[in-house]
Amino acid sequence: xxxxxxxxxxxxxxxxxxxxxxxxxxxxxxxxxxxxxxxxxxxxxxxxxxxxxxxxxxxxxxxxxxxxxxxxxxxxxxxxxxxxxxxxxxxxxxxxxxxxxxxxxxxxxxxxxxxxxxxxxxxxxxxxxxxxxxxxxxxxxxxxxxxxxxxxxxxxxxxxxxxxxxxxxxxxxxxxxxxxxxxxxxxxxxxxxxxxxxxxxxxxxxxxxxxxxxxxxxxxxxxxxxxxxxxxxxxxxxxxxxxxxxxxxxxxxxxxxxxxxxxxxxxxxxxxxxxxxxxxxxxxxxxxxxxxxxxxxxxxxxxxxxxxxxxxxxxxxxxxxxxxxxxxxxxxxxxxxxxxxxxxxxxxxxxxxxxxxxxxxxxxxxxxxxxxxxxxxxxxxxxxxxxxxxxxxxxxxxxxxxxxxxxxxxxxxxx
DNA sequence: CGTCCACAGGAATGACGGGCGG
DNA sequence: CCGCCCGTCATTCCTGTGGACG
Numbered sequence: 001x002x003x004x005x006x007x008x009x010x011x012x013x014x015x016x017x018x019x020x021x022x023x024x025x026x027x028x029x030x031x032x033x034x035x036x037x038x039x040x041x042x043x044x045x046x047x048x049x050x051x052x053x054x055x056x057x058x059x060x061x062x063x064x065x066x067x068x069x070x071x072x073x074x075x076x077x078x079x080x081x082x083x084x085x086x087x088x089x090x091x092x093x094x095x096x097x098x099x100x101x102x103x104x105x106x107x108x109x110x111x112x113x114x115x116x117x118x119x120x121x122x123x124x125x126x127x128x129x130x131x132x133x134x135x136x137x138x139x140x141x142x143x144x145x146x147x148x149x150x151x152x153x154x155x156x157x158x159x160x161x162x163x164x165x166x167x168x169x170x171x172x173x174x175x176x177x178x179x180x181x182x183x184x185x186x187x188x189x190x191x192x193x194x195x196x197x198x199x200x201x202x203x204x205x206x207x208x209x210x211x212x213x214x215x216x217x218x219x220x221x222x223x224x225x226x227x228x229x230x231x232x233x234x235x236x237x238x239x240x241x242x243x244x245x246x247x248x249x250x251x252x253x254x255x256x257x258x259x260x261x262x263x264x265x266x267x268x269x270x271x272x273x274x275x276x277x278x279x280x281x282x283x284x285x286x287x288x289x290x291x292x293x294x295x296x297x298x299x300x301x302x303x304x305x306x307x308x309x310x311x312x313x314x315x316x317x318x319x320x321x322x323x324x325x326x327x328x329x330x331x332x333x334x335x336x337x338x339x340x341x342x343x344x345x346x347x348x349x350x351x352x353x354x355x356x357x358x359x360x361x362x363x364x365x366x367x368x369x370x371x372x373x374x375x376x377x378x379x380x381x382x383x384x385x386x387x388x389x390x391x392x393x394x395x396x397x398x399x400x401x402x403x404x405x406x407x408x409x410x411x412x413x414x415x
Numbered sequence: 416c417g418t419c420c421a422c423a424g425g426a427a428t429g430a431c432g433g434g435c436g437g
Numbered sequence: 438c439c440g441c442c443c444g445t446c447a448t449t450c451c452t453g454t455g456g457a458c459g
Contacts, residue, residue, distance in 0.1 A: 344448090
């Protein structure tokens, strides 16, 4: 108790003392502002599509596409919240369920979230997915209400589990009396449509909205809107804000990125006791974010992936130009011997290399060396020093990168 | 112009741990 | 406690292929 009070007072003091922030919560991803600049039109269209739910009509399914940080999720959540408020006001039987398919992870967990939205209790694992589906239907049948399902990052669900459950969902209305289910699918991968069964696709995208990336000017408006709430009067240099907008605009117009830059820049300024956030802080923030991302990514890697990455690192150190799957695999096997581990097959390592490529720690592309086969050329995706720093956290890896050159000498001799 | 390298990357299958209902 | 199903990781086997070399 006493401790809590003591801590509270520290927090309080820090909040009051902050010369930079007024309310940093505003810069977090999950914060939904009550005004979304440059998305008025999209919001209007979403409302038009889902408003019929208030009158218990079936509304069209909606498919929303746009790159990351274009405001898809924010716009949908914003509309959803307003709709739910309205429905409470009118006592309309509307329910909604927002699921992020990537965070949910599996088909099963997506379905179980839907179940909990209609007050159906299901164990969090153990049941066959078909069974879950039946229980969901039973739940809906006994409810007589509209259910609005938002499937965020829906492409993930389809890539992992195929489109069968989506197919079932789109036609669940046929076996329901009284209840109505509508689906809003959100994806940032447009090619995802190619993976879908045409029947599912046509049903899912009865309506379709594309969110375009923001340009620098639009990003600036968004940042200004938030900065007014987040920062103390005069604590943010206009140039700093503009730089955040420009950097993010150069990178697919990602508003999330712009907000991250602004928040971290503010934190850096605060930590060094400055009373002004400058362009310099934004530059530092840019590097800081990348740095933290890499350290975090490496930390969460399974051991074998770390060893694969380590091989790439060591190879880059001696010969940064050509590293192929075969080269990496050779060194990787040596490293395994060094640590006393049974090496995985080359097929498996090939997949691991792919995964490392996806998270950006490596960058690889398939090349053909004609007579000498077809392979992937692999380079580090980030600076060597950062990787080294990340490895330093792990005792075993730290030892490896320090004194392995012995086995390297053998494998690089052939050229 | 065909061959053939050194892999890419799909499909099927197996081993294993976790969690459930009965 | 058992049998069952699931999800994850890994292996095995496989077919496919761009282009330098002969």
